[in-house]
Amino acid sequence: MKKLIQFGAAIFSGGVIVAVAMAILIPSVARVASAVEGGDGAIDVSQFQDYAVRSQVFASDGSLIATLHAAENRDPVPLSAMPDTIKDAVLSVEDAQFYEHIGINLRGLFRALVENVQSGEVEQGGSTITQQLVKKALLSDERVLNRKTKEAALAIRLEGQVTKDEILELYLNTVYFGNGAYGVQAAAETYWGKPVADLTLVDSALLASLISNPVGNDPILHPKKAKSERKLALDRMADNGVITSAQAAEFDAMPLPVGRCTGVVAGFRPTDCGGITQPPEESYFVQEVRQQLLADTRLGATYEERYAQVFGGGLKIYTTLDPIAQNAAQDAHDNTFPANVRAEADSKGITTAMVSVESATGAVRALVGGPGFADYKYDIATHEPGRQTGSTFKTFVLLTALEQGVLPDDTVGGGGSWPNPGSTPNPYVITGGGGTLNGVTASSSNGAFVRLGQTVGLENVMYTAQRLGVSSQFDPRAKSMPLGVFDVTPLEMASAYSAIPNGGVREPSYFIDRVEDRTGTVLIEHAANPTRGVSWQSACLATQILANNVQYGTGTNAQLNGQPAAGKTGTTESNSNTWFVGFTPQLTTAVWMGI
Template sequence: MVVVRRFLRFVFVMAALVGVMSASLVVIGPQVVELVGAHRSDHERISLKPLAERSLIFDSYGNLQGTMTNSADPQNRSQVPLDEIPETVRESVIAQEDASFYEHTGVNVRAILRAVDANLESGDVSQGGSTITQQVIKNSLVGDEESFSRKLREAFLAVELEKQMSKDEILERYLNSVYFGGGAYGVQAAAEYYFHKDAGELDWAEGAMLAALIRAPSEYDPFKNPELALRRRSLVFRRLVETGKLTEEEAAFSEGFPLPTEPNPPLPPYDYFVEEVKQQLLADPRFGLGSTTEARSRAVFEGGIRVYTTYDPQLQAKAIQARQETLPRSDDGATFPVDNPRTGEETFGTQAIASVEPSTGAVRVLVGGPGFDRWQFNLATKSPGRQPGSTMKTFTLATLFEGDGADGVEHVPSDTASGSRCTFRFPGERELYTLSGSSGYTTITRLTQASSNCGFMRLSQVAGIENVALMATRLGIRSTMYDRDADGEPTQPPWNLTLGTKEVTPLDMAAAYSVFANDGLRMEPYLVERIEDRNGRVIYQHRPDPERIVSTQTARLVTEVLAANVTGGTGRNARISSGQPAAGKTGTTNDSTDVWFVGYTPQLATAVWMGAPEGSISLARAGLGGATGGRYPAATWGRYYSLIMEDVPTVEFREPETTRRGRSVGRIPYESGGSGSGRGGRTTTPRRPSGGTTTTTTAPDDGDGDGGGGDGETPDTTAPATTAPATTAAPAQPDFSP
């Protein structure tokens, strides 16, 4: 057997020599010049490109929420310095791949010959002939083409690299670049994938397993081929003993450790919040990741950045829990069946939830749908959104109280208007616009509690539709509040804008309402707190830039009215079990296609939307003929806040200053024939017809469908509850935030 092995070794060496000499003769002339020229050209400028490195997204507590890699070439890599890679890994890899690493100058002919002997003896590829330096060159510069010119170039560059980098630098580069299988590049990612731990914690058995994988990660995969993996690991232990790094006893002891049995792949960004962050990073140059789409893509997927977000997983979990406990006719806590009249097939309804911290603008929760695996379109953030129904009436209140209305009067909650039947003749419209109503002549607060459509149609004309649209935009509604002509150009807001006929997103609504919770200061909603590069240097830090949108008095008056709506109006299902005061408004559109509740406490503002993601489908087709914002979204909102406020001290809203006595809002622009008192038919939110005309529309009061409190009860007609003294104002930061 020894004779045969020596003969085969002789044949191999002679074949190699003949091959080298033959190839040398073939490349005489221009190719030799090319090779030498390439070597000379690389002599002074050889450099290794930075390694692609995964980027990570963290929540507000510092917990990992997602890993971002290039889908075309997903390199799950996290670089670690050599002094953080333990001896167990370094010595195992050196023993297996290049035992003379610290002795040769880049190329080791003796190692090639030893590899032949070892491989013949073992009947396997137990050792390779390339040095670690050559492997670095191959992986980084010349590729793995099987040709003499490539091998010669690899050898040239390996020698040159050893002149330009220290041994430790080369080894560090190798251990961070080599592929270990399972998408893991480098020892850190491999340690996580195979052993669920950091590279610095790996023992001899684990280090030997990683070294065993390098030559053929798929073949020696311990999860798929455990027997081959064990045999391969044993070869590494043998090399460790032969090189004097382990004794026979130590190797035998480590051999007794089992192989890993369960992989730990990186957490993909399959979540509404994380996906939203990723899309913002790719689209927005303000994060400092590059001025072009290509540059930002490289930074996000290969730059190794660390993104720290505002996401609060504890609040998110409670929002989902609240949805699970309150969503009607749901088997999974996330959806309910709905018949789609356009296709005749069954689809589903769900809820979307967005929460914003008023004092900072931090977006804490995004429940974008039933689950990112089922529905990836983020219903909480993506434009154009859905019709908000009567939740839009709050912007009419703000316009009136701020004195930004067409009459220039700073109105107060005790001012009065009629909520009875109304008819309008709008400029440029051929037909009358008529709604039914039953609220009678009463205060703005009580019109809000009853969600009176006629009342708010009158109030919005007093305020001026353009002014209401401007207020919505200033508060943070990013979708257009204007109708468009046949050429797509904006014309004017619809006359019934206050009834919620223009689409909005839940995130925008939560952010807009948060201004009232923050005493009229708008904090731009944001998801990214800071970004660090791969070396820990901060390259982006969110800076708050508060903007005064309405006066403190206006914000507190709006809060007073909306708090009365929760205690004695259509929003009673949103009451919080701990007694924490809340303010909010319900909304329900035509045929209950979209139902809403948007509200806030001093600590948090939240919008809850419910409907069918596939389009405007009546929830009556889900067996929810009585679906209103006050019935379902308000109940979800109330349960959510009861969960998060359970152990949080009560914080009262600040009181507004004393106002003048109430009086009539005065003449109503464009109203035809004065106030009526008749009752109308079924609940509806009129839509502005296309083509620039309106039709005569008959609809009852409470077009958001919440007029009876959403539960068959009439609104409480007692005066709004008084609020606590200003000395119990909201703190700068919520008590439940990280």
């Protein structure tokens, strides 16, 4: 009897509250909406689209290689791209009368008021999808009558301005589905590794069940709870005639997703998620792209502005990466370090880096920055200070000599002794035979190149390297400079060498072709900036000499089955740094291995 009285009181109280609420609500519509917009009472609909949108990174062939987002992973899609299954599931669970009400559902509101009176607290919202959208975009989450009145008023106003389909599209692109996924597209990718268009009915039922409690109903962390909530969603769909009770029972027996379909991997081989390939979220190449964008003032005057653009501005970032070249580079790394060798190499601190640059343009086509980004995020290929270059630096001595008129068949003397005041050892003594310029390059004679450096002038060698883009600091007093005792990054070495097959003209290396905002406006676009590093004649002669080195000298392992190739090897003391920098007519590559 007590419960019956309580229920009757609840109904009576609920009716009174509804009547009072409506009396307050009706004159509040224009007043509240006007306050939000500040003038004519119309709601600024753009406020509902003021959300973070993930940015996308594309390879040179247009394929997606990464997405960049902060806390909110969102990729808005039009309602027309969403299957009926997701619309039906969400409406069945959240707002079955969506296409019938005016923004508020009096039956739902009354039911919520009854439950609130019974409990003595404001527990149930009774909100329509339109109200939920308004609350998220314009109001606080506080559950008080004044807020509910504003929410209802704005919902009615919004439904008078835009269509039901527009409201549903906004809602499905903003609602949170857990695990960082905002909107149905990101949710479909996160749980099943597929686009929203491929969502099945049972997939859609799970997503609909997540809206009310995306953390508590998480199918990965709380599978039992998630399965129970999915069943409720399926039952709601059956109640609304979307499916039959038999279908609901059949779908209830289907498995839940067991993990997130994203992950960090080395290189660019996509992770696998139920047969669906997913691009990695991060890699050495993407890390470099991200760092460059965060430093580019064209995306904002402050770091905070640039961060918001990169991770929430919905940018389309078109890069220079060639997936075929990248996978070939990763294969070369993996074949050098199979699993059994990798463990031993790791124990000794041995790692590798490789970068390939298109000689004519400077476009970076492939990058391996270390043993694997998941475990080793420091990018040896691009980050200062670099590594000692060993004999690969002799190419700058070679080019300087050619610029001064030395010819391939001219004789170069061997080692000797030179005063070395203020340094050790003093005098500086080096051994190694002489011969023709062509011959001492093929044999990589230390003595001959130290002598040649003294002949052409080490300051001139330094200037040659700098004209070709090497930014490292050199001491021209160091007699050992030709032997590569100063640190240079693999990227700078590849970029510098790339001028040789390009007729002596250097194009600075770059990773980003262009960046567009979500409207298609171009914010950043690469512009060629060619500079002459050495003469065309010197570049041609250097190509000839370095090609001979690959055919007959220290670089024979770089032969390419008849394809033209040229380059120079290099090592430092105890093989702590081992290099090869070489080129074909199209591509220049620097490879480093060491400790």
